[in-house]
Amino acid sequence: MQLKFFGSKMKIPLFPLQTILYPDGPLLLRIFERRYLDMVSACLNSEKMFGIILSNQAFGSNEEGFCNLGTLARIVDWTKGSDGILGLTVIGDSKFIIKENFKDDNGLNVGTIEMVAKEEKSIVPENYESLVSLLETLIDEFEDTYKYIKKDYQDATWVGNRLAEILPIDIKQKQTFLEISDPIDRLELINTYLSMAQAMHKDKNDLMLQ
Numbered sequence: 001m002q003l004k005f006f007g008s009k010m011k012i013p014l015f016p017l018q019t020i021l022y023p024d025g026p027l028l029l030r031i032f033e034r035r036y037l038d039m040v041s042a043c044l045n046s047e048k049m050f051g052i053i054l055s056n057q058a059f060g061s062n063e064e065g066f067c068n069l070g071t072l073a074r075i076v077d078w079t080k081g082s083d084g085i086l087g088l089t090v091i092g093d094s095k096f097i098i099k100e101n102f103k104d105d106n107g108l109n110v111g112t113i114e115m116v117a118k119e120e121k122s123i124v125p126e127n128y129e130s131l132v133s134l135l136e137t138l139i140d141e142f143e144d145t146y147k148y149i150k151k152d153y154q155d156a157t158w159v160g161n162r163l164a165e166i167l168p169i170d171i172k173q174k175q176t177f178l179e180i181s182d183p184i185d186r187l188e189l190i191n192t193y194l195s196m197a198q199a200m201h202k203d204k205n206d207l208m209l210q
Contacts, residue, residue: 009099012048013039014109016055016066020174021073021092022161023118026145027052031086035108040075040086049074049093051111058171066109068098069116069179076148091148094118095178119157119183128156128187131194135159138166156183163190 015036021027031037043050053070056063072093079087095116104110124132132153139146139162152158164177164186173193180186 009112009114011110011112013050014101014111015050015052016109017052018055018058020054020178021052021071021090022165022178023071023092023095024149024158025092025161025165026149027090028145029088029090031088032084035106037086038106039108040088043075051096051113054175067175069095071095089148119181122156122183123154124156124159125184128191131163131187131191132159135162142166156187160186160190169193
């Protein structure tokens with residue numbers, strides 16, 4: 001299923017990271033660079049969001065640049081330490097595509113973006129109930145991280161995005177999960193990944209016993 005867009009183009013500040021923010025998911029950040037401290041201050045004062053995108057450095061590249069699909073970040077909590085480092089808790093909003101980007105005078109990346117339409121809500125199919133059970137166990141282990149998150153274990157999009165952000169998966173694969181627009185396709189891919197990981201683990205154990 002192809003991505004669907006809605007609304008007019010708009011400009012937002014961009015924050016390239018070596019991690020991914022998914023819609024309706026949490027992310028804890030530590031901010032210390034002046035350009036990003038200024039960005040956060042402006043967003044707090046105007047109650048606006050900024051965009052989080054995956055940096056090329058996440059793939060081991062030394063070149064500047066980033067993926068063109070990311071997620072809007074809404075600030076829900078912040079603390080400032082005595083060392084001047086700002087701690088942020090953000091929650092993912094809608095996904096977006098970058099149409100153009102440039103750097104402002106402070107070196108902050110700014111993008112002209114187009115919003116990606118939210119996925120239609122769909123119930124988790126019965127054959128993926130094991131993924132729901134797995135997610136419930138995982139979220140219990142990260143209870144504090146998910147204290148701002150409204151849980152919806154019946155929604156295939158919500159379940160898929162939470163598994164994608166929690167599971168120890170290769171970052172390129174995580175970006176693929178973000179770029180998928182069909183929630184059932186995402187669950188199928190996650191299920192396949194887990195099945196392959198379990199098979200590899202079993203083969204490794206079998207070899208050790210020989």
